[in-house]
Each structure stands twice: as structure tokens, then as C-alpha cells.
Amino acid sequence: MHPVSTTTPDDGGGFRQRLLDGLAASIAEHGYRNTTVAGIVRHARTSRRTFYEHFADKEAAFVALITETNAELIRWISAAVDPHAPWEHQVRQAIETWIERAEAAPAITLSWIRDVPALGEASRALQRDVLEAFVTMVQTLCDTEEWRALGVVPVPRPLVIMLLGGLRELIATVVEDGGRASDMTELAVRASIALLGLHLAVATR
Template sequence: MVSASETSTTDRHRERMLEGLAASIRERGLARTQVTDIVRHARASRTTFYKCFADKESCFVELVRATTTVGLLAVADAVDPAAPWRRQVSDGVRAYFDALTAEPAIAVAVTRDLASLGARGITVQQEGIERYAELLCELTRGRELRRAGVEPLSMHAAVLLIAGVNAMVVRAIDRGEPVGGLLPTAERAVLGMLAPA
């Protein structure tokens, strides 16, 4: 049986490796990052890395999941369920874009490099879309939205919105366009989907 202190130590090592990978992505991009770069930034050994992750790709998958969690928490924290519904949309969309633009190198790696992992990358990408869609569905069930006549979103509609916004962001990144400039378009799309009939 693994003790709590061993689990805590392993968790700390994993966190350091994720931070090391993020630092290396900022410095070199994911494609040029090697395990030696990760451990250099993490100030750890390769042995410690391989106790935490099978390879760089596994570490990247975990970083994507952790980044998604941070973004989800930021969106959930930004939305005041007592605020008027349009304000909730504006605050939620802005928090999503703030999370993206806070770590542009990570956003580029997620949009460009995740697909290179094949089925595993697609699964992680779909997980992220599903998690954001679930949050969006939950937020649309709020009292203020119901009072305004906004129908709760179905999971299909939420996936459509999230995947559409993600595709728009990927396109902008690929073209070297500023992601922040997409905020009004994303906000209009969400408002349009939610507008009371």
C-alpha cells in the first residue's frame, strides 16, 4: 500500500514536471522540447520524470488536462449566477479568452500539437470540449437565465458552441491573428444561441 506521504511526494514531482514542460513549451515549443528540457526546468532528474510519466506525450496530455481545469475554474468563478444573463455570458466568454491569452504558448501547443498524438490527442481534445460544454449547460440552468426566458442548452448545442469557438481560435493562431480580437464574435455566438425566443 502507498502511504499518504509517498502520494504527496509523487504529486509534487508530477506538478514540477508539468511546470517544467510548460516552461519548455514557452521557451522552445512542444515539438522541440525533450525530456532533458523538462527536467532542467523542473530541477529534477530523468529518473524522477519517468517515475511520473511514461514519456513527454503523457506529460503533455496531463498538462492539457490541468490547463483545461484551470480554465474551467476561471470561467465558473467569473460568472455571477445572480447577474443579468447577458452579463453572465459576457463574463464567462471573457474569462475563457483570458485563460487562453494568459498562456499563449500553451494555447498554441494545445491547438497545433494535440492532434499529432493521434487517437490519444483526439480523446483529450474531446474531453476538454465535453467538460466546457457540461459547464456551459450547467450555467444555462441558472435562475436568472430561466427568469429571462433563456432555455437551458442541450449538450449537443453546448458542444457545437465550444467546438466552434475552439475552431475559430485554432484558425486565428494558425494565421498569427490575435486571439483576443475574437472575443466579440464568440460572445455574439453565445448570446445568439441563448437568446429567448
Template sequence: MTQVYGSRADSFHSRRHHRRRLLEALAVCVARHGYAQTTIADIAAAAHVSKRTFYEHFADKQACMIALYESASEASRRQLGLDDAEGLSWAEQVERAVRRYFSHLATRPLLMRALFMEVLSLGPEGLRARRANLDALAEAIQHSADTQGVTLPAAEAAALIGMLSEWILLAIEQDRVAALPDDAPAVAAMLRAAILGRRLTA
């Protein structure tokens, strides 16, 4: 009986391992060749698995790309958490969070270009994945506002995330993703001003 359980556990870990390798392979292929030029055969070869293994995890290339977008977005969002462990003021926490977020994006500029640009062409499923990510980012902004006694309406939080996204898209278009961390003070200042300004107009 123990052996059966062990086999199931091994199978589960193997599937997770293959899925992770496929996502990493897609990230490499998209960064090198772009999404449109990347084939399932390319992904499987880069992951050192068969095309059959690919189809055990994803229905098609688009499904794999959406999974990559969701995984990369979640990893990016984790950088935005406020951290007062070092006794930082709220203003310092916001700037530090934005800098971490931008620094994370800057480490893989080609992939970020693909994710931010390509997700818009992935049909309804891609747009839903993008909306889910933007909503989660807006919730992070609302949480930050809550720490200052400001109740930020969802629409206003979404508008701030729209500003953040446009800032990133402009950096992508200007081929300056690597310089995004330098923009952290200006972007953090705008976010803080919008949140604290809401307190004055409430």
C-alpha cells in the same frame, strides 16, 4: 507511528511537487522549442530533477503532454463560471466569463499554441483528453442556458464549443492570441444569440 505517517505525508507532497515541476518544465520547453523538439532530458533538466524522477511520474513524453493539456484545460475552464456576485445581468456575466477565459489564454500564447495544435497529434489518448475538455466546456454552456430557462441539447452545446475553439485556433494561426480579450463582446453576443434563439425555436 506518528513519524511513519509523517513520512508518508512528506512523500505524497514531494511527489505532487515533482509532478507539478515537471508539468511546468514541459510548458516552458514546449513554449520555447515546440513539442516535437522537446526531449525528456530537456524536461528533467528544466524541472531540476533526474530522468528517473520523470519516469516515476510519466510513462513517456506523450503522457506528460496529455497531463499538461488536462491541467491547463481545467485551469482555463474555471474562468468560464458565471458570477452574479456584483449584480450583473446574464448578458454581462456571459461576456465577463468569455473575457476571463480569453484573457487566461492570452497570458501564455506560445503554450496555448502548442496545446491547441499539438493535442491533435497525440494519438487516441490525446483525442480522448481533448474530447473530455470539449465535453466539459459544453456542459458549462448548457449550465449557462439553464439559468435562462433554456434546455440546450448536447449536440448544440458542442457546436457552440466548436465555434469557440475555431475562433481560438484562428487567433493562433493569425498570431493574435494576445488580442483575444478584445473579441469577448462579439463571441459572447454569438453565444447569447444561440442560446436565446433556442428558446424561440423550442
């Protein structure tokens, strides 16, 4: 699920992407806490000097990786949802895509959920930025004729935060317990539909 390079290996962007890929590989191998700059550059097949030309430290590289990984995830989810499908189908498409992408890179997904809060000051800005990006995505996906016809647009921000937080924690717990995120797909879809359905029922009374 980590970002896919769109640059050539011999330009600045290419080295930066190689370092992010190296960080992702090291996290998958050792976890974020046991990852070192030496391990990152070993996976990236470049030098410590090159690393520090792009990032101040391991934490800065991690923030960049999580930011870009989630931006990519949002693009995947947004592209997967058919805005003309019944709303329940749209919810299913979004959840299935999220879980599919999470399962493709479980170590990065778990690191995002569990390691980011330990970053200190940097974590607060990162968590807020990522949350707002996902809230915007959900509200944008729901801002269609199909959703407006239900009379519930915009979907309240607190409701979106509850939905996102529940899904994140469910995925993290399953991965920590050695399970597959996809084992929870149907439960996650049903729970999300139920939560949004309850909002629909209340809003249209």
C-alpha cells in the same frame, strides 16, 4: 494558464507539478513537437529518472498538462460568472475570462487545439474528456433561475459543442497569425450571444 502548484517542492506532487511546469515552459519556448524529455527536466530542474517516475513518456505528461490546464480554466470561468446577472452579461463574463486566460498562455492554448489531435489513440480520449467537461460547465452555468425563467434549460449539447468549437478555432487562428486573442473578445461575445439568442427565440415560440 498552466496549473499552479499546491504542493511543496520536496514531495511527490511537487515534483510532478515542476515537471508539468517544465513542459509548459518548453512548449512556450520550442513548441510541443520540438519539446524533449531532456528539455522538460532542464526547465523543471530535476532528473530524467524523476520524470519517468511520474510519466511514461512526453505524451503522457502532455495529456496530464492539458487535462489539468483545462480543469483550471473551467474553474476560472465558473468563478467569474455571476449567476444572478442578465444572461447576456453571464455570457460576456464567461467569454472574457476564457480569452483572458488563453492570452496568458498562448503557446499552451494553441498546443491544446492543434497538437492534441496528433496524439493518436490518446487524443481521442483526451479530446472527448475535455469536451465533456466544457459541455458540463456550460450546461451547469445555464442551470440557474435566470436561465430557467427563459424556458431553455438545459441548453442542448449540440449547441454547446458548436459554440465551443467556434471559440476554440477563432482563438487558435488568431494566435497562429500572431495576433492577440483579446482582439477578438468583442466579436466572440457578440457571436455567442447571437447564437444563444437564436436558440432562445426558437425555444420560446
